[in-house]
Amino acid sequence: MRTLVILFAGGILASAQFPRPPRKARTGSEQTDDNRKVSATGVIRKMDEKSITLEATDSRLIEIKVSASTKFRKGDGEIAGSLVNTGDSIRVDAVEDSEGYWTATTVVVTKSEAPVAGGPSPSILRSREAPERPVEPATTRAAADRSSSGDDEGPPKLRRGIPKARPKPRDDEDAPIAGRNEGDVTPVAAPADPKQQLIDRAREAAFSFSEGLPNYVAQQFTTRYVREGDHWRALDVVSATVVYENGKESYRDLQINGKPVKKNMEEMSGSWSTGEFGTTLKSLFDPRSAAQFDFRKQSTFQNFNAMVFDYAVDRQHSDWRITVASQAVIPAFLGRVWIDAKTARALRIEMSAVEIPLEFPMDKVEAAQDYGQVRLGPDEYLLPIHAENLSCQRGSPVCSRNVIEFRNYHKYQGETKIVFDK
Secondary structure, eight states, rough: OOEEEEEETTTTTEEEEEEOOOOOOOEEEEEOOOOOOEEEEEEEEEESSSSEEEEETTTTEEEOEEEEEEEEEEEEEEEEEGGGGGOOOEEEEEEOTSSOOOOEEOOOOOOOOOTTTTOOOOOOOSSSSOOOOOBBBHHHHHHHHHHHHTOSSOOOOOOOOOOOOOOOOOOOOOTTTTTOOGGGGGOOOOOOOOHHHHHHHHHHHHHTTTTTOOOEEEEEEEEEEEEEESSEEEEEOOOEEEEETTEEEEEEEEEEEEOOOSSSSGGSSSEEEEEETHHHHHHHSGGGGGGGEEEEEEEETTTTEEEEEEEEGGGGGOOOOOEETTEEEEEEEEEEEEEEEETTTEEEEEEEOOOBBSSSEEEEEEEEEEEEEEETEEEEEEEEEEEEEEEETTTSSOEEEEEEHHHHEEEEOOOOOOOOOO
């Protein structure tokens, strides 16, 4: 079994376990009885006595265990592990177990980088200078999916395709006006684009999303599915009480198929998800994401007059972290967002990871989230009511799908007990 974990900007988490598919021969790997030999090159981003975090040349982040039998080498000789530092360029030969976790057998230092005392560690969450890496033609596939989807008004689906290309300026747009000096031209402000104004309003709405929310409680029901052929098979239903208090969420009364589980959400095996209450929304509209929005059409969604935009976020500005056992990627992603034309609130967000390195175990990861009007006391708020995530193993028909429903919202009031000493 393998475990998949999805992390979006520190807030959205999901994991999924899959039956392990038969091994296929790949460059840099060799089959053994239960494990296989693997290798990777890159730069050490974090290191201690038990593990190395490697930023590989194809942009993967690989957490590699270090054991007592791990050998460290430089040039023709063996060296102590204490002489290997963060920032060193290395090649790692390792063994990957049946769960997908790596243990180093040999670490070869190819270039030493002296550590800077007190200096910050290089950021691996927002790498601005990504090395060249092999990637699958995901954008081509997404474009094909979009062309086949058309402009139907049916129920939205997870994959909606790549945003339309921005129109190129005409050759004469920047040409000087004949017979007029540049200084004679009075600057005229360009007319405001109502579609861009809606995006600006949506940014403000996303920023203030959690500011005005009262503390509340909701029930979360997650139905977990797996597909190994042509049909989805339901595995179980995970339920929990979600308490949203002072901008943070916690999970209580965790149950699987109605039976209590004496674990935290993060400790639970199989698929799980947290953080749908605003992290995706705020991250997408955060200016630091540099998301490119392109208007697609007007539509009706849940009885709202919606403006539909395609969007794209490149890898350098992405906050979406996807982890499978020892390996993680921070991919670029494409998607579509439905925005209420009146309030500028997001009604639905879809996202699909692209530019996933070829050596990463997953080749498809998608997510979607719906918002709806929820009454808390005398007031109504736009809150998550439904979410889904989908992930598929590379080169395999095995996929995992979580369908999440949020119900029974009501205001939460914490209990306070004061005890006076006698």
